[in-house]
Amino acid sequence: MRLNDPGLLETRAYLAGAWVQTSARLTVHDPARGTLLAEVADCSRTDAATAIAAAKAAQPGWAALTGKERAAILRRWHDLVVANADDLAAILTAEMGKPLAEARGEILYGASYIEWFAEEAKRVYGETIPGHQRDKRLLVIRQPVGVVAAITPWNFPNAMIARKLAPALAAGCAIVAKPAAETPLSALALAVLAERAGLPAGVLSILPSTDAVGLGIEFCENPKVAKISFTGSTNVGRILMRQGAAQIKKLSLELGGNAPFIVFDDADLEAAVQGCIASKFRNAGQTCVCTNRIYAQSGIHDAFIARLAEAVAALRVGPGDEAGSEIGPLITPAALAKVEAHIADACAKGARLMTGGTRIEGTFFRPTVLAGMTPDMTVAREETFGPLAPVFRFQTEAEVIDAANDTEFGLASYVYTRDMGRVWRVMEGLEYGMVGINTGLISTEVAPFGGVKQSGIGREGSRHGIEDYLELKYACLSV
Numbered sequence: 412m413r414l415n416d417p418g419l420l421e422t423r424a425y426l427a428g429a430w431v432q433t434s435a436r437l438t439v440h441d442p443a444r445g446t447l448l449a450e451v452a453d454c455s456r457t458d459a460a461t462a463i464a465a466a467k468a469a470q471p472g473w474a475a476l477t478g479k480e481r482a483a484i485l486r487r488w489h490d491l492v493v494a495n496a497d498d499l500a501a502i503l504t505a506e507m508g509k510p511l512a513e514a515r516g517e518i519l520y521g522a523s524y525i526e527w528f529a530e531e532a533k534r535v536y537g538e539t540i541p542g543h544q545r546d547k548r549l550l551v552i553r554q555p556v557g558v559v560a561a562i563t564p565w566n567f568p569n570a571m572i573a574r575k576l577a578p579a580l581a582a583g584c585a586i587v588a589k590p591a592a593e594t595p596l597s598a599l600a601l602a603v604l605a606e607r608a609g610l611p612a613g614v615l616s617i618l619p620s621t622d623a624v625g626l627g628i629e630f631c632e633n634p635k636v637a638k639i640s641f642t643g644s645t646n647v648g649r650i651l652m653r654q655g656a657a658q659i660k661k662l663s664l665e666l667g668g669n670a671p672f673i674v675f676d677d678a679d680l681e682a683a684v685q686g687c688i689a690s691k692f693r694n695a696g697q698t699c700v701c702t703n704r705i706y707a708q709s710g711i712h713d714a715f716i717a718r719l720a721e722a723v724a725a726l727r728v729g730p731g732d733e734a735g736s737e738i739g740p741l742i743t744p745a746a747l748a749k750v751e752a753h754i755a756d757a758c759a760k761g762a763r764l765m766t767g768g769t770r771i772e773g774t775f776f777r778p779t780v781l782a783g784m785t786p787d788m789t790v791a792r793e794e795t796f797g798p799l800a801p802v803f804r805f806q807t808e809a810e811v812i813d814a815a816n817d818t819e820f821g822l823a824s825y826v827y828t829r830d831m832g833r834v835w836r837v838m839e840g841l842e843y844g845m846v847g848i849n850t851g852l853i854s855t856e857v858a859p860f861g862g863v864k865q866s867g868i869g870r871e872g873s874r875h876g877i878e879d880y881l882e883l884k885y886a887c888l889s890v
């Protein structure tokens with residue numbers, strides 16, 4: 412990996428304002444080649460307690476700055492991230508595998524959250540309320556919740572952590588973050604730049620660790636932690652809820668998905684095919700908002716499947732750092748095995764393979780389209796998190812809304828139709844936090860990202876995102 416600034420490839424933990432090399436090390440591998448990339452500090456639960464104590468000590472001073480002063484530091488951080496985007500993308504592709512173009516897009520996407528919340532830092536407004544009695548004056552102020560503990564996944568190792576650090580810091584919180592053990596380098600590089608931007612010591616810690624369970628327990632049980640912000644699987648989100656219940660720990664949860672992609676007869680066929688590919692195969696299908704089930708109405712079904720299979724077969728699979736690669740490797744052999752299991756289950760129950768269906772080498776897998784899907788197949792209920800596009804046929808609007816909602820998940824959903832009445836009926840009928848209408852790409856810092864049902868609690872981004880890191884305080888003044 413060639414970097415303009417080798418200082419961004421940091422392998423020490425950023426702990427209580429210092430760069431710390433721990434005795435234990437965790438290893439980071441390139442998923443495309445299986446080669447060793449780096450040995451990184453492996454933090455313990457004790458290290459987490461130290462970081463939390465430092466955050467608790469530093470947070471009042473950080474909150475005492477004006478929103479404008481915090482905004483200036485966040486703005487400098489944003490500018491440094493953008494200026495170093497090529498290096499950050501190279502690091503991200505090396506540890507996670509996604510194509511460089513997607514990695515660079517993620518860096519700018521993560522930076523957009525830092526920019527957005529630098530602006531929001533100046534707009535944490537309070538309010539006055541007309542008194543309920545003549546001698547009373549009422550007011551409300553918003554204050555930072557305090558120390559935040561964040562836990563993030565491997566699939567967007569820059570953006571998912573930026574999407575938490577930015578609002579927390581903008582609100583005046585201090586934050587301790589544990590990135591996924593598979594992809595710590597992107598988070599550490601962000602901390603290098605945050606320190607350069609002037610973030611005070613102790614306000615932020617980044618703790619790579621193979622002891623996810625132990626640090627999770629520390630985050631949940633340490634009374635200095637006011638809130639946990641988690642992005643990852645619904646199963647782990649459930650564990651954290653349970654572990655934090657004793658202290659009524661505040662929680663923001665961005666969890667799993669099972670996105671339906673619905674194509675009605677009146678849809679623009681080519682737009683639907685391209686939107687489906689964008690939604691399904693971004694990051695090799697390893698995003699929480701990836702299409703997981705495709706529903707094609709009977710009139711357009713055959714033409715849609717034929718065109719989709721043709722376009723999917725043309726997708727180029729290869730290492731993310733090789734020019735032209737569109738589909739990188741899956742993160743682990745276990746991730747690849749899950750894709751194969753979903754395909755085997757579907758075919759055993761009558762599905763037809765239209766293209767792909769086989770591994771190439773290592774954890775590279777051919778993008779796959781299946782036809783003849785039925786609700787009893789595993790992929791109808793489970794998030795594949797890989798390059799598999801299963802197509803179900805449907806007849807009526809009511810039938811497909813019921814099918815789309817027949818899941819415990821409710822994160823993203825997609826609808827292709829040119830009938831405006833149908834747009835409103837289906838958008839209102841879908842039990843999801845987000846709906847893409849005639850588009851397969853919906854994520855942006857200016858809109859509230861998040862799910863309903865077992866896809867999460869709270870929203871990230873938008874004018875709503877900072878609220879998760881603030882408390883309302885009501886004062887009643889007798890005059």
Ligand SMILES: NC(=O)c1ccc[n+]([C@@H]2O[C@H](COP(=O)([O-])OP(=O)(O)OC[C@H]3O[C@@H](n4cnc5c(N)ncnc54)[C@H](O)[C@@H]3O)[C@@H](O)[C@H]2O)c1
Pocket residue numbers: 562563564565566567571589590591592623624626627628642643644645647648650664665666667668698699700794796822866867
């Ligand atoms: N809603 C979103 O914004 C969003 C974004 C990305 C990924 N995801 C979801 O995340 C999942 C894939 O990511 P993953 O495999 O890394 O998820 P994961 O839940 O296995 O891991 C996520 C993070 O939690 C940590 N972790 C694991 N077990 C833990 C425990 N017992 N206590 C505390 N922390 C623990 C991991 O080390 C990692 O840092 C998918 O379900 C995907 O849909 C959701």
Ligand SMILES: O=C[C@H](O)CS(=O)(=O)O
Pocket residue numbers: 566567570697698699700854
């Ligand atoms: O995987 C989850 C991310 O939130 C995907 S996105 O880049 O925000 O759409």
